[in-house]
Amino acid sequence: MIMSQSWGAVNSLDEAPEYERRVLDALRQPLESGELVIHRSAGTAAYPARFQLVLAANPCPCGKATGKGVDCTCTPVMRRRYFGRMSGPLLDRVDIQLQVERVSLADFGQSGVEEDTATVASRVQAARSRQRQRLGSLGMETNSQVPGRVLRGELRLPSATTKILDTSLERGILTARGYDRVLRLAWTLADLGHRDQPHSDDIGQALGLRQAVAAA
Numbered sequence: 001m002i003m004s005q006s007w008g009a010v011n012s013l014d015e016a017p018e019y020e021r022r023v024l025d026a027l028r029q030p031l032e033s034g035e036l037v038i039h040r041s042a043g044t045a046a047y048p049a050r051f052q053l054v055l056a057a058n059p060c061p062c063g064k065a066t067g068k069g070v071d072c073t074c075t076p077v078m079r080r081r082y083f084g085r086m087s088g089p090l091l092d093r094v095d096i097q098l099q100v101e102r103v104s105l106a107d108f109g110q111s112g113v114e115e116d117t118a119t120v121a122s123r124v125q126a127a128r129s130r131q132r133q134r135l136g137s138l139g140m141e142t143n144s145q146v147p148g149r150v151l152r153g154e155l156r157l158p159s160a161t162t163k164i165l166d167t168s169l170e171r172g173i174l175t176a177r178g179y180d181r182v183l184r185l186a187w188t189l190a191d192l193g194h195r196d197q198p199h200s201d202d203i204g205q206a207l208g209l210r211q212a213v214a215a216a
Contacts, residue, residue, distance in 0.1 A: 003027070003036050004047035016055040017085045024090055027053065031093040032177075034145070050144070055086065055094065066102040095181050096209045127191035143187045148180040155187070161200050165207060174207075182206045 003011070013019065030036050034050035059065040060074040061082045074082075091097070132141050138154070140146055146155065159166070165182055168174040174182065185206035186198040193202070 003030050003049040003051065006051050007048050008051065010052045010054060012054040012056065014056045016057050017082050019085070021085045021087065024085065025087055028090055028093060031090075053094070057083070057086070059099075092175055092177055093181070094210075095185050097211050098209070123192060126194075127188065130191045130194075131187075143184045143191070146184060146187075148176070151180055151183045155197075157183075157198060157203075161198065162203055164200065165203050168207060178210065182210065185209065 016024065030049035030051070031053060034048065036047045036049040038045050038047070060072055060079045062071075062073050065072040065074065065079070128142065131143055135141060135143075135146065138146075138150065162183075165174070165179060169176070169179050182203065183198075183206075186202040189202040189205055190196070190198040195202070198206075
């Protein structure tokens, strides 16, 4: 029921692989449909459960495998077992997957130019406004609510724009679910960039964000 109570919120699971696999897999249904469905002998109940999920994990059980990993005490089997608790079907529902590298001594303590919270919030609100204007006639408000049939129907993009995405699907790099999720993310990138629809660069960036490396 916590998933339903957190409707519209951001749920963060730190040390995600430490949770039992059955607990993590229970997240698959609400991530896919935005609903939590409970089946009992007396009947079935569905609760709203649309939220954003953040799964955080160490690079290995001991947490020291980043960089040169000279202090890591984990065997390859231990690392595979650690990440294996997050199943493929669960990760297929995670739109952005980032490997965050350890902060180097040269970077430590340096302060870069960053946007403040108010500026970021303003950009997000503007992007949400574009989504409502585009999707209102379809009975939706955000890109996350758009089903695949609409992404590939009313909102279908030119084949030249989705070429890299189509190739990834044909080669088995992406599942059909992953294909649609990349499209949704590309639409969001376009909204943040004040573009009427995604360009091929948005598709490429969205595809890259499913398995990217970022500095801490």
